[in-house]
Amino acid sequence: MDKGSISDFIRNLQKQYTVVAPVRRRDLILFDELGSSDTPTLEFANSKLPPKGFFFPRSETLFRFSAKSGKMELTPAQTKSKPAVLMGVRPCDARSLVLLDKVFMTEKYTDTPYSRKRANTTVVGMACTDPRTTCFCGSVGGDPFDASGIDLLMTDVGHGYFMEALTQKGEKLLPHAPKTRSPTREELQKQGWIKSKARAAVERELPVEQAETNLENIYEDDFWDRVAAKCLGCGVCTYLCPTCHCFDITDDILDSNGVRVRSWDSCVYPLFTLQASGHNPRKSGKERMRQRVMHKFNYTVKNNDAAFCVGCGRCVQDCPVNLDIREVIKAVASQRRAALQPKEAPT
Amino acid sequence: MTGAADHTGEPVATAAWEPKIVAFLCNWCSYAGADLAGTSRIQYLPNIRVIRVPCSGRVDPLFIVKALQIGADGVLVAGCHPGDCHYISGNLLARRRFALLKRLLEYVGVEEGRVNFAWVSASEGGKFSDVVGEVVARVKALGPARRLIARTSKPEESS
């Protein structure tokens, strides 16, 4: 498809779908619902916030309650019935949705606020042709052209987009794309070249598997004191993370009406695990940092068969103190021997 | 994506509209002043909802911001005149806080006149009535509160 046709594509889609795509706002690239004359920003490294917020928003109403003449009534939050197209999703972020599915849609309990939106949405991926230096999808099982979680994959080949339908859902979108044609041999070559260049650009050497094993051995090590020392517990890493999914459930009231709200929370906050008795199983930064790393790179491997990190690099870029997860992984992986040796001087 | 609420709606003043004013009154002076107004049969406007506090120094700026958020059209804080504080200097500490709060609220666009402060002694029943009248007039001129208002209980479409 020609780049010039993107507007028409979106207008066509909007007849049937709500279209959510990256837009530029106050120097930020953010996913937002497109209006009837909006065009998305499709030339970008990646969005500031991952698209998980579309399925698992920063806060969402689970239900409303009201006490009418002494009688309590609950009204479930309404979900939009119009299907949605989520466009411009990078493969790392699309993979994160597959990971989140493993948490939110288990055999025993389906998180319907999440699963309804998932079922109702077609994900249009945008292959990553120019990864950033902070990208390391290749080290955590991803790839700049990875197809997982994507229904229709677009690749920017300069003058136009390659459109590959990867699922039935994705196929349904193709008829909406105007003026598509089969690629020429040169274009195919170019795509291959772009692909290999992108693949070469992402970090693939992070010892994630070694780290996963070592994490078991260093649980009690003062290594964690050293790693946690510079963490200020701000939560940026978890809020920007495409796979972090911890949440809080709270009530908001005004008069006799109220809502029960599910909102993002973070394992790096001290109050996260604080019990009413005052007991806190993860009382200091050390335990909380350990929890975050263990959860991402060890527990989820045990429970969900995959490290919960897609290598998008958001936490690397936006950590206010430059606590770089790549460095933590490397340090964990190289810890085994150190952990068995006499303890170093504490910091 | 989360559909931030639009808070720039115009005031909807109807003929029947009467402003709701939350009045934080210091127990020792202003509350007694209000009482005196009552016992002296000095009338004051019924728009105020009184919250008795031990001292104007007890009024956390948070209370004022919250009052505006959850339904007050205006706020009045009244305490003892300087030098009269039951706790010696609570009102003087409060004076600093209120000066900054007032500036900050007006800076972000909460109209001047929504938040008001007064010194009213226990013997100033007349002044109390005048102050309430003045505050009500100010807030009436501004119309219903339209900024900083919580929309929690209003129906919304889920994203």
Add this chain to the structure above:
Amino acid sequence: MIIQDKIREAVRSLLREKRVDLVIAHEMGTLPLRATPCFATEPGDAERIVWDPSCSVNLAAFLQNRKGKVGLVAKSCEARAALVMAAEHQFPRENLVILSAPCQGVVDVKKVQRRFGGREILAAKIEGDKIIFKGKDFQESLPLTQFLCDSCLECRHPNPVLNPSRDVLVEEGSPVAPTQADAAKIIELEKKTPDERWSYFVDQFKDCIGCNACREVCPICYCNECFADQTAPRWVGKSGDASDVLVFHLVRTLHMAGRCVDCGACSRACPMNIDVRMLTKKMEKDARELFAADPGMKEGEAEALATFSEKDPQEFIM
């Protein structure tokens, strides 16, 4: 000797003489123009310490409840923040040795990103008053001041005020005038109508994701339990209602009154590029205008709102 070397030398001797157990400073980070906190315990660790405009974390945030003797390699604003904390009993002042020097200001990475759009900076080198940026297929040398934080451009105290009997000043500063008029953006905004100002803040804060970075990086925001986290009553709702977001930021700003040292860390930390300083700087400016507050400039001084004067303005009170 450049300042960085003098600092390293001072840190080395502090640790060697065991005057402190630990020195908190910056060292090279993993990204261009982003130094990272460094905790030096051995004299040899001093070699890692960096002192330049990439040191943008307010390290005073690491002082709260710290036990033992600690050295803090601090820019003037960090030193002031430390003194505010000490005056508020967050740690004993006698445990703290401040090491400091005149400050050039720190880089606002967001200004860099804005200047280069989506292009990634692979390396950046600060040379004198210039930064040399290198990207995939470009190289540019641009004036440092173009990328300094607003708080640095407006800084009134780039030269630290230290206690000579406790602290180490590795180099005397000469008087420097701020590059940018004080509170420039705030004054500009103040001239607008209330409606315009309201729209400005609604627009700024509508992207707040409530991550608390502004609060956590702030050394002065140290409450164990923030009012925003309290549950009985719950002051700040979590429904994402725009009013709750503003209540949080307004009240946080009020809590900063007379205590904020205008280091700009809150604005730098915001991942959503919200200029939090548009509130905190306003508060800093007003507290100075009304009550001559200049927090952290005098050892042990009570915050402006913990005291009063008979002559405080009260024309706004009926």
Add this chain to the structure above:
Amino acid sequence: MKNPYIPDLATIGRIITENEAEDIKTFELSLNGSELAYTPGQFAMLSVFGVGECPIGIASSPTQLDTLQFTVKKAGVVTAALHECEEGATIGVRGPYGNGWPIRDLENRNVVMIGGGFAFTTLRSLAQYVLHSSNRDRYRDITIIYGARSPGELIYKRDLEAWSQRGDVALTVTVDKGDSGWNGREGYVPTITREVAPSAEDATALVCGPPIMIKFTIPVLRELGFSPQDILLSLEMRMKCGIGKCGRCNVGHMYVCLDGPVFSVAQLEELPKEY
């Protein structure tokens, strides 16, 4: 599909104040039209609308068909709000959650229940279950050791009285310190456990109580010959969802809400001590 976060409505029936300090109350609930099929040891999320939700162990037994009981100690905001509720009030219930006590595995075994203070609730559910006429013959000897700080702090006094009348349960009630009216045993639960010395043969011990009691009871049980597999504990963690999503109640890779709250000491030895 039903939204798992929407509770069912329930009406509070009888409220029983359990202790002298009046900070432990048992609430009898009747569900408005729904059912809660649970086993002893499971918990549910209770809602006070406008305040929030919290996990509470189910104190009644599924054998009592007409009763659903929760015993709640006033601790945080939600439990405090529950304590403010009066009979007839509407609250929310969702559940049951968690694995519960292994009632099948306990069959044909000797069951030793050791409880302390308020944390006796789900053991009481189990006791009522195993002592019920339809179940009793599937379990062998039943020993209950229950202690509280003072006589006034003993909860479920009617059950204790009823059990003491039965010949088929060895009940020992103790208090840390008695008062003038007390002529029962005095002493801490671990000490009394050593004195009672239940046999470890073909036995499983189930322990619920304050952390300090658990800490000292486990070694006693080990001395008596109980293996780590045969000592079961019920953990408490802060929870929000109850269904393994919200990320806060994990101990290592296990979720207390899904894999627990009942764990054997052997399982816990494999897990980080982060609870």
